[in-house]
């Protein structure tokens with residue numbers, strides 16, 4: 001019989017899938033491969049860091065049997081932590097700002113986590129802010145431990161140990177460019193560090209960042225793509241690793257995300273579209289012997305009411321409003337075969 005003991009045993013070893021339509025093609029174009037992280041059991045790349053952060057805290061004694069994991073997170077990291085916590089008998093409390101959608105809160109609760117909601121509209125140093133509340137809960141809960149993904153060295157280390165070696169082996173050492181979005185910076189720093197080391201500096205590392213974020217020299221101007229970009233410099237980001245950072249406007253990221261679903265059958269999140277915009281730019285400059293790998297952090301189900309919703313897109317000026325819900329009559333009257 002072939003089975004695993006726990007779903008947590010399925011973290012990592014995600015496949016590479018060739019992109020055929022949304023990047024340059026033809027005899028002079030490079031091979032562009034997507035590392036599809038939504039195929040992790042929790043649906044994102046963050047499953048990798050959750051496992052490694054918990055391993056490290058157990059080894060150092062910061063997290064003891066029956067302990068409680070407290071982290072300010074609204075999404076992917078919380079799901080990853082919940083999965084490993086269940087396997088190993090820990091309790092989870094996630095602190096989220098009130099702007100986080102009910103669906104996201106419910107997802108965390110569905111995994112058995114407790115969710116504490118805090119006002120988003122207060123300064124970080126305010127006692128009700130989600131940073132202050134998570135610090136206090138971690139301190140005052142017996143057996144409490146805060147992973148702090150923005151400062152935890154196990155975050156980039158998980159990519160040195162898993163994402164980097166997987167890509168090197170899957171491409172048989174032929175990768176020439178690695179492209180990834182930058183949030184905590186763990187993915188690009190860890191994977192990039194490994195790939196540079198193993199290739200004697202031959203692999204070029206390219207970051208993708210929303211326009212406005214600090215990594216691409218932005219002034220902190222707000223942007224809409226989730227999970228990437230920052231207004232501060234986390235210690236999990238190693239500035240020495242990327243050779244280049246490409247700034248991508250929100251509209252481009254979202255249109256590319258929708259194209260990935262329609263043209264590559266990859267239903268993925270907005271930061272994936274952003275990374276693929278950067279990968280397409282890299283591919284334009286690359287040659288037919290090059291192999292570009294772009295990491296797609298999560299799936300698209302969490303973005304159906306935003307990126308994939310015409311009304312939401314139109315409200316930000318990314319799309320001309322269109323009637324997405326046609327009636328039977330509309331469809332039958334349409335003689336020219338056009339699509340709604």
Ligand code: PMP
Pocket residue numbers: 076181182183184185186187188226227228269271272297298
């Ligand atoms: N995309 C999404 C959807 C994410 O949740 C994250 C993690 N914040 C990233 C991209 C960026 O990954 P990293 O934190 O490793 O830079």
